[in-house]
Amino acid sequence: MTDDSGGRGRISRNTPAWTREHAARLARTDDTVAPIIYPPESPIDPELHLWDTWLLRDRDGSVAEIDGYRVILALTSTSALLPGKRHDVATIRYSYSADGKNWHTGGPVFKNDAGEIEGDRPFGSRQWAGSALYDDGTVYAYYTASGQRDEAELSYTQRLAVGHGGTVHTDSEGLSIEGPWTHEIITGPDGDRYETEAQSRGMIYTFRDPWFFEDETGTYLVFEANTPVPEGSAACGGDQAQQEFNGSVGIAESPTGDPTDFGLREPLLDAVCVNQELERPHIVVRDGTYYLFISSHMHTFAPGIEGYDALYGFAADSLFGEYEPLNDSGLVVTNPANAPFQAYSWLVYDHGDELLVNSFFNYYDFDRPSLDDVALLPEPEQRRRFGGTPAPTVRIGVDGRRTRVLGVLDHGHLLLPHEPLPSSPFDGRGDRDGRGSYHST
Structure with a gap:
């Protein structure tokens, strides 16, 4: 594998790149900074830490509405645990709502008839983020199988997995997701297009976050990975420290449209020399433009780049097109300088004239x-x-390759396409500058 970009970090096969030149333009602006967040009156469930969330969606990507309910899935742990330890025991639970504001926790997604977490899951010691498809009455719950089952010490092996066969039931009491489930490993890294754990030289190894996506060209899973960069490569001008930051957005394609059968394809985007983690990648299509969004951290940027915990985005004219960073740098939404870690794990979905962005507090x-x-x-x-609960939903305006923060909704507010947006430019609690009220830009 060779460098074809004059040391900018673009690895072979002409994969579109997020370059150091792009990242050098990163800066907080009124168009990219979200308002300050204050705690909600009550979290979804005070007994739980709840972080990465995703929507139960129909095959066309729209939010699934089942007998008047919408559903989110999330990584969870007991709130008695120190927050920093939650990733070591993460379990996927679901919540449901009739109005998109008031949520009810429904328990673990993968559970047996007694309501207990399934004991026959064959993969991993814990579950990390994924996506969920509702297709012809069946739930396909994609997730990251992290670690090895029954391991004595935590490991960080990661594979893309799916549990399928679940069904949704509703009655006067609410909504439930029931098994039985069939669990399968979809794919792991190949060591060529996507770095294996054994190849990793970086600060964090990644092969995770499967996101189901389908358009007229096919059926896909988009995921987070790393691009292999051999020692001695000319990438990053030969700078070995920068080469350890080699995040990428991968993609796998189903040859038949079967949502459990996928084969690896070339990455959609790489960030060699720029960033190690392009987390929770997902795609929104608007007016023929493909918008690719990822989340990343301040500390996962390569030496010499000052980035933020933020939502980043890229745009192309086709799924496998030449992705360019939005707003010239890639920055779409970030936290205020005086609250740099107030929200994370942003998820974007289309709502007519605007994009809406969920994250966790x-x-x-x-x-x-x-x-x-x-x-x-x-x-x-x-x-x-x-x-440990959903953050306020951020409203984003889009004009081609430019975006702008327009305001926020309530914590965890999930609007369906036919539901109108509030008329106020800022609707909720919080502000941009900590003074206690919103300030439109």
Whole structure:
């Protein structure tokens, strides 16, 4: 594998690249900074930490509405756990709502008839993020199988997996998702297009976050991965430290449209020399333009680049097109400078004239320069400052390759396409500058 970009980090096969030149333009602006977040009156479930969330969607990508209910899935753990430990025991649970504002937790997605978490899951010691498809009455729950089952020590092996066969039931009491489930590993890294754990030289290894997507060209899974960069490569001008930051957005295609059968294809985007983690990639199509969104952290940018915990985006004229960063740098939504870690894991979906963006309420009342500094706080303070529930939904205006923050809705507000947006430019609690009220730009 060779470098074909004069040291900018673009690895062979002409994969579109997020370059250091693009990332050098990253800067907070009124168009990209979300308002300050304050705690909601009550979280979805005070007994749970809830973070990465995703929607149950129909095959065309629209939000599924089942007998008047909409459904979200999320990574969860008990709220008695220190927030920093939650990834080690993550379990996928679902919640449902009739109005998109008031949510009811429904329990673990994968459970047996007794309501217990399934004991026969063959893959992984815990579950990380994915997506969910509702197709002809059947639920396909895609997830990251992390670690090995029954491992004595946590490992970070990652494979794309799916549980299928689930069904949705509704009655006067609400909604439930029931098994039985069949679990399958869809794919793992091939070591050529996508780095294996053994090949990894970086700070964090990634092969995760399967996101179902279908258009007229085919049926796909989009996912987060890393591009293999051999030692001695000319990428990044030969800078070995920068080469360790080699995130990519991968894609697999179903040859038949079967939502359980996929084969790897070339990556959609790489960020070699720029960023290690292009998390939770997903695609929104508007007016013939493909918008590719990812989340990433301040600390996963390569040396010499100052980035943020933020939603980043790219646009192309086709699914396998030449993706260009939105707003010249890729930055779409970030947290205020005085609350740099208040939200994370953004998920974008279309709502007519605007895009709506869900995320989770992360650490608030915390402005230290590194998220690692959370561990320096007393344990009660670590728990107090972790939101662990959905953040306010951000409204985004789109004009070609430019975007703009327009305002916010309530915490976790999930609107269906036929439901109108509020008339106020900022609807909810919070502000851009900490003064206690919204300020339109």
